[in-house]
Amino acid sequence: MKLFSFFILVLIEWTSAVIYRLNETEYYRMPPVTHLDPYERCLSRPGGVYCSAELGVVADGPNELYSLMKEYSEHTVTHFNRTQLFYGVCMTSTCRDFYNANETDLKHILEACLNKTLWDEYQLKTRVTELISCDKHGDTKQVYAADIVVAVILMLIVMLNLIGSLYGFYCISRNKQDRNWLLCFSIVHNWEKLVKPPNPDPEVARFRGLSGMRSLTMMLVILGHAFLPSALSAVNEFEFEQLYDNLAYQIFFNGTLIVQTFFVISGFLLMMKILTYSEHHQMSWRMVPKGIISRWLRLTPSYAVLLAFTATWMRFTGAGPFWARIAEIEVNDCRRHWFYNLLYLNNYIDKSHCMTHTWYLACDMQLHVLGLIILGVFTSGRARKIALGCLFTVGMLTPMLHTYFQNLDAVLLVSPTIMTTFFVTDPTFNNVYKRSHTNIVNFALGLIAGWIVHGWKKKQIDEANFKKYRYGMWLVWPAMLGVVDLGALFYQARPPPARPLRALYSSLVKASFGMCAVLVIMGCVLRVEDLYRGILEWRGWTALARLSYCAYLIHVMLIRILGGMRSTLTHVSFLQINMEVYGMIALALLVAVPFWLMVESPLSQLVNILLAGNEKEKPTKTEVNMNEKTEKK
């Protein structure tokens, strides 16, 4: 027993006084983390001024409540930082004794005012750490030149859609041969493309499960993100923090692993594409730049349109106490950092809120380039085997080393404080989660899986051979869920595990989740069993998979706009969370439909025309099929 407790002590890092649990009575003695005065009412009055600010609570001298708050905040994983508050204050009513229209130092006024209110109620004082925004009655936002330029471009796209649709409607009905680039913009034509049934060719149909995986993963990503603003606006903080104890919610909190599926799919498809290509063509390093450029051209147009909108007109879509903190911050960062996004380097830029979720696109692009280089340079089987082995090893080591030497969390921990900043300030997010070199492992697994599957297919192995593994396959999804829920260990009411353990876990968990994804893919492609495959090959996924790129691009903007427009706190509950996340999935998909029809599909067809114009040789049939499949992640 003694040995056991010694073992526990070694495993657990010692930290100073921490309060893990409080009963409700004690809990609500602390001032609320977020407080909002009525926003619309305040600004409706002439002269009304409403300020939002981040505050640090301080105490003059010893204070029992203050030490309680500090000790309670030490457990950052599941507790709010109780000494860091967000207040929205109507200066002209709540602080009317301090406010004076001639005085310009609003920060000082707010601090004096809050010093008084917090002192009266809690015997605490405060420092305004950041005056986030001050809105005045009758404020209007200025329109800049960049806004006009973007508006013109957007109008142009809409015009092209109108003209293209009319053209498609009147001309094509008469002359079916007449194929004009204007037809790319025909909405009817694009709608037909969107709902087109999947390709019935059996060799292509094999890969149909990937559409299902991609759509499901995209929905789960949105599901995880939709929940983020709740942390800032929860009125029942006590219950909110208790969500972490519930295993069912761990799917939200540990769902961050799900994005690894994309990397596996990406590696798998790249390998299949290259191997299929090299059956008919000589491989050379010269295809590397070509591959990079064509991928950039395929992914960038709709991304650029959305980025331009985010950097300009998104400012005008709402207002509220949270607006500057949740939405405007992204607008400002996009103005500053947009070129990193377009060059797909934004996952190596920290502290930028500009379309933070597109770290994945950057990462995927970089891994794709890496994969192309490796496959383009090492063309013999033996060299490739060694290269892939090295890639996998490097992929296993990088998260481990980062976690160990930078003393990071084992997984991305979705703590209440981190949720309110959309992860941007989190060291684990910045150093391990979003970098390319720390996400290699599953890309490598995808490449290896692609190679194996291609080999088996070439050898024409009888599929009946694989059927015996179907009972094993059924265990894969529970295993995935298990891997996800295992992360619950890190949310427990105790100090974090020791560094070596965290380091080990950080790369093992990625690889295990990736292995599960590989097994699901192989199970679909090799037709091992029919249950999961049936679900993943459902016809409806085909259209959703086409929309998934747009929905992915758009969803964070919707979440930020909706979150930023909140002007009251909400009661967080099981049903409310469900309504919010499923509502957001539906909304993102709904908005993605017109975006796909009017922007994504026309522009990518234009790019295809452009690329085909440069291409001397006609692509072979299989290549076209592969392109269709890899058509946007």
Ligand SMILES: *[C@@H]1O[C@H](CO)[C@@H](O)[C@H](O)[C@H]1NC(C)=O
């Ligand atoms: C909550 O905890 C405090 C201090 O530990 C105790 O005095 C109080 O009785 C408890 N209240 C309830 C309702 O259990």
Ligand SMILES: *[C@@H]1O[C@H](CO)[C@@H](O)[C@H](O)[C@H]1NC(C)=O
């Ligand atoms: C809580 O916030 C305060 C003020 O921003 C900061 O000084 C403190 O380090 C934070 N506490 C923890 C445990 O992160």
Ligand SMILES: *[C@@H]1O[C@H](CO)[C@@H](O)[C@H](O)[C@H]1NC(C)=O
């Ligand atoms: C503010 O300044 C104006 C003119 O400068 C003056 O008439 C007014 O009395 C001042 N108001 C206060 C509250 O000091």
Ligand SMILES: *[C@@H]1O[C@H](CO)[C@@H](O)[C@H](O)[C@H]1NC(C)=O
């Ligand atoms: C508010 O109280 C803190 C702590 O006593 C003090 O440092 C600060 O100067 C006060 N602010 C104002 C504006 O009085």
